[in-house]
Amino acid sequence: MAQQPATASPTPDENGSGTRRHPALRTRATELFGVEYPIVQTGMGYVSDARLTAATAEAGGLGVLSAGLLSYEELSRAIDDVRSRTDRPFGVNLRADQPDVVKRVDLLIREKVKVASFALAPREELIKRCKDGGLVVMPSTGARRHVEKVAAWGADAVVVQGGEGGGHTGQVPTSLLLPQARDAAGDIVVLGAGGFFDGRGLVSALAYGADGIAMGTRFLLTTDSPVAQVVKEEYLRRGVDDTVLTLQIDGVPQRVVRGRTIDRLERGTAPGRLLRAAGNAVAFQRMSRTPWKEIVREGLAMKRNHGLSWSQVVMAANAPMLYRTALLDGRPDIGVMATGQVVGLIDDLPSCRELIARIVDEAVDVLERLERGGR
Known part of the structure; x- marks a missing residue:
């Protein structure tokens, strides 16, 4: 989708949803991924399927299909499924240690997937193969030294997850890790992860120097997620x-x-x-x-x-x-x-479109308040 020029004041979303825009929400992440908003849905095994990925993309964020637990044939079918649901950019999350990872990368290149996301840092030669094929490379990291390594190897973006995040994670909280990572990342795009769920968090990440946010738990708890309803209700009680x-x-x-x-x-x-x-x-x-x-x-x-x-x-x-x-x-x-610790702050199950619209509206409210001197 062609990006509109930044304006001095927020304007309605062109798709008629009523979501407002703000120049501060047009970041290097939106330019790199070709999306409307600097919001990424992370690749979660058994959660980030074709439906959730496409719903996020249709809502203006970057959806990421999880391929770590899929066979090569299942991955190929899943990419086709996403394509049947949306024509917007999306990513695929790969495991860098899978024996057939090169074959999977070549599939992404042939299918013209926008982003190759990695839960573990890929080898330097794998990053080069992705980039030579036109893929945007986005590893996930949990320490400053890992950010420095993938940046030196040519990654285009990095997801930086603090200790609040769910699944595999470290000990350093996002509020400390994110500014460290920004200082170490050089010119590459940085996405903050761990503890984000609303527009206030998005603005805080931008203030730390990030170019956007990546969320797992918040997208897991949407109506577009394949997680069983009884399990979603269990999450909401936590x-x-x-x-x-x-x-x-x-x-x-x-x-x-x-x-x-x-x-x-x-x-x-x-x-x-x-x-x-x-x-x-x-x-x-x-x-x-x-x-x-x-x-x-x-x-x-x-x-x-x-x-x-x-x-x-x-x-x-x-x-x-x-x-x-x-x-x-x-x-x-x-x-x-x-789950991330942020589960304790989530109390509803919106659609991806409703969630992203809400986050953007909240972020615009915060930005406007700060422009008025905090009033």
Whole structure:
């Protein structure tokens, strides 16, 4: 979509939704991604499907399709599904350690996907392959040194997630990590993640020097999300103190909802946890029909690239089944619910269009108030 020139005062959205515009919300992120608003929906396994990705794109943000748990054939079909729902730019989130990641990158290039997003930093040669093919490269990071590394390797943008964020995350809060990352990122686009859910957060991220925000939990809790309704209602009942950072899912710190499964994993013995993890890994293999040869290759890559022990590799194979059981099967009592601490500030389930319009309107209100001297 062609971008309108910035104006001195907010104007109605051209699509007739009534959403206002403001020059401060036209950032380097909107220019780089070719979207209306500097808002990114992150790639979440079992959550960021074709419907959610397309709904975000249609609402003016950057939707990101999660491909980490999809086979190559499923990814190809999912891209076609997104295309059937929207003609706007979108991204695909890849796992840099997958054995066929080069083949997947080539698929994105052929399909003219706008953005290649990575949960883990891709190798320098993989970034070059993406860029040579016309993809915008956007890794996610949780530390200043990682930002410096991917910026030096040629990434176009970086998602910087603070410790408040859900899933794999670190210890440094967004309010400290984001300005660090901005100072280290040079000229590349920076998206803040972890703790964002409204227009006030968007303006605060811009004040820290970010070019926009990326959100997972907030998009998970929309009507366009595939998560089971009973699970969404469980999320809405949670407060900011109802999350825990645990090592017991895959051996790497993850923020999830505190519940029966996590309590059992935390209390269990190491042999017991490994036995349950192996059982879940077998169940996932049967369900996904992923050849054991590929699973073993992925495990070896994880061990080599991330310094995991064999017990951590087994636990990592356990994670997909735990998440699927909760999010899609509607059994949070025996599964795991990833979430950011921001879950305690969310109390409704809007559509993606309603959510993005609300965030933009709130951001404009804040910006106008600041322009009036805070009155």
